[in-house]
Amino acid sequence: MTNDLSQKDLDTLSDDELDAYLASLQDAHLPDEVLGQGAGELKSGFVALVGRPNSGKSTLLNACMGEKIAITSPVAQTTRRRLRAVVRRPNTQIVIVDTPGLHKPKDGLGAELNRTALGEMSDVDVVVFALDATAPFGRGDAWILERMSALSVPKLLVITKADLAGQDQVHDQIQAASTLVSFADVMVVSAQEGFNVEAFVSLVASYLPKGPAWFPEDMDTDEPDEMLVAEFIREKVLRRTKEEVPHSVGVVCNTLERGKGGLVRIHATIYVEREGQKGILIGKGGEMIKRVGTDARRDLERLFGARVYLDLDVGVKTRWRDSDREIQLFGYGADGS
Numbered sequence: 001m002t003n004d005l006s007q008k009d010l011d012t013l014s015d016d017e018l019d020a021y022l023a024s025l026q027d028a029h030l031p032d033e034v035l036g037q038g039a040g041e042l043k044s045g046f047v048a049l050v051g052r053p054n055s056g057k058s059t060l061l062n063a064c065m066g067e068k069i070a071i072t073s074p075v076a077q078t079t080r081r082r083l084r085a086v087v088r089r090p091n092t093q094i095v096i097v098d099t100p101g102l103h104k105p106k107d108g109l110g111a112e113l114n115r116t117a118l119g120e121m122s123d124v125d126v127v128v129f130a131l132d133a134t135a136p137f138g139r140g141d142a143w144i145l146e147r148m149s150a151l152s153v154p155k156l157l158v159i160t161k162a163d164l165a166g167q168d169q170v171h172d173q174i175q176a177a178s179t180l181v182s183f184a185d186v187m188v189v190s191a192q193e194g195f196n197v198e199a200f201v202s203l204v205a206s207y208l209p210k211g212p213a214w215f216p217e218d219m220d221t222d223e224p225d226e227m228l229v230a231e232f233i234r235e236k237v238l239r240r241t242k243e244e245v246p247h248s249v250g251v252v253c254n255t256l257e258r259g260k261g262g263l264v265r266i267h268a269t270i271y272v273e274r275e276g277q278k279g280i281l282i283g284k285g286g287e288m289i290k291r292v293g294t295d296a297r298r299d300l301e302r303l304f305g306a307r308v309y310l311d312l313d314v315g316v317k318t319r320w321r322d323s324d325r326e327i328q329l330f331g332y333g334a335d336g337s
């Protein structure tokens with residue numbers, strides 16, 4: 001089909017012909033390296049990491065990236081947004097989509113996180129089920145696998161935290177999961193020790209189609225800087241506080257400015273649900289909030305490769321986890337935007 005049809009010609013095309021014409025135009029404007037010509041054909045696509053909370057999804061994503069993009073913690077439901085990050089290897093671009101852990105929801109936030117994770121499964125080229133080698137296989141896992149079994153894309157099983165488990169445990173997990181889903185492949189990894197991480201990347205890549213580079217060379221994630229900042233700060237709160245405080249925390253990055261000499265100035269507010277939690281988070285003489293700030297600044301300086309001035313304050317938003325509006329304002333769940 002010719003590349004310069006007039007509007008009149010376009011009006012005469014069927015839907016299929018119009019699709020083909022638009023695709024040919026798009027290809028004509030893409031550079032060779034994007035189309036996978038020249039340097040060799042590119043394999044690329046989207047891969048969803050799903051599983052129960054705490055199964056090690058975000059840690060595995062970071063290990064594949066070789067840098068920290070996703071926040072991790074021992075607190076279940078650490079991940080509250082779908083996060084896309086690009087793992088690059090020669091002639092390969094894998095967009096890994098980290099999703100919130102699927103669980104039985106106790107509030108509006110939990111329900112939204114589940115919706116997000118389930119939604120991502122249906123819109124990718126490959127789905128990877130992350131199963132913690134050390135956590136007893138349970139109804140939660142079975143529930144996720146039932147949903148996965150209906151998908152027509154390749155399904156992979158990754159057994160995580162191999163450094164903590166014996167061979168029998170790993171074997172039992174593989175058996176239990178494989179009775180519910182016919183996996184195209186299985187891989188056992190320890191993201192913490194770097195065991196089989198590269199093999200996992202190669203395995204995933206082998207299931208990707210040939211395609212365009214979905215992300216530009218200099219972009220590792222489509223997550224806005226403000227959101228990464230808010231999440232990095234939230235991670236430090238999760239790691240420093242206990243009991244009900246971690247789940248009640250939401251963080252907003254109010255301003256982020258790059259100043260003279262590369263200094264990045266950030267002002268963020270950490271919200272909790274009750275005055276008592278606010279007291280815990282500030283701590284005696286402001287000790288706790290200072291620690292959170294110091295921890296977060298260290299990570300943020302690594303992220304931006306620049307000095308960071310971090311100004312934190314603490315606010316209260318009563319029962320925000322049951323308010324759809326507040327959940328959206330924080331940017332949690334949904335399509336991650």
Ligand SMILES: Nc1nc2c(ncn2[C@@H]2O[C@H](COP(=O)(O)OP(=O)(O)OP(=O)(O)O)[C@@H](O)[C@H]2O)c(=O)[nH]1
Nearest residue numbers: 053054055056057058059073077078079101191192
């Ligand atoms: N020993 C060991 N611990 C790990 C490994 N991978 C993850 N963990 C730990 O397991 C905990 C949960 O890891 P995350 O990566 O946050 O798990 P997640 O699946 O993203 O969790 P959610 O955000 O709740 O869905 C953290 O404390 C990690 O340090 C591993 O390979 N070995």
